[in-house]
Amino acid sequence: MNMEKSSTLVVFNGDLDKAIASFIIATGSAAMGNKVTMFFTFWGLNILRKDEYVPVKKSFLENMFGKMMPRGANRLGISKMNMGGIGSKLMKKIMRDKNIATLPELMEMARDLDVQIIACAMSMDVLGITREELIDGIEYAGVATYLAAAEESQVNLFI
Secondary structure, three states: OOOOOEEEEEEOOOOHHHHHHHHHHHHHHHHOOOEEEEEEOHHHHHHHEOOOOOOOOOOHHHHHHHHHOOOOHHHOOOOOOOHHHHHHHHHHHHHHHOOOOOHHHHHHHHHHOOOEEEEEHHHHHHHOOOHHHEOOOOEEEOHHHHHHHHHHOOEEEEO
């Protein structure tokens, strides 16, 4: 059995506030010296999408999914009181005023702390998301990879 302390997070939700919380927990755990694995599945994959449009060949349904989902960390709404996007703008302003790291900054910090970021290959297939549409520097795997990490982990969260 591995004696290294570790944390795993399943990031299922793509709401801005939950994404920020996920990365705060992940970077906090990594800063404590823990090995951290984040497994992004279904709507959580939107956090990892590139902000700009990437031209890739897709089926009609895959194109429809792509147009309905937010593209990247800068376009996520919040889970409560989003009010057509005003809520996320207010949250970002308050965070800026209080000098709190933005989601893209937290994501960069996670990379600097060697947090393992994994995109769920099956969810990508279901939602019609391609590797070219996701940010650089992440891994792609199935649920077995996440489960292996979770089995060794002292902390396992579903967000």
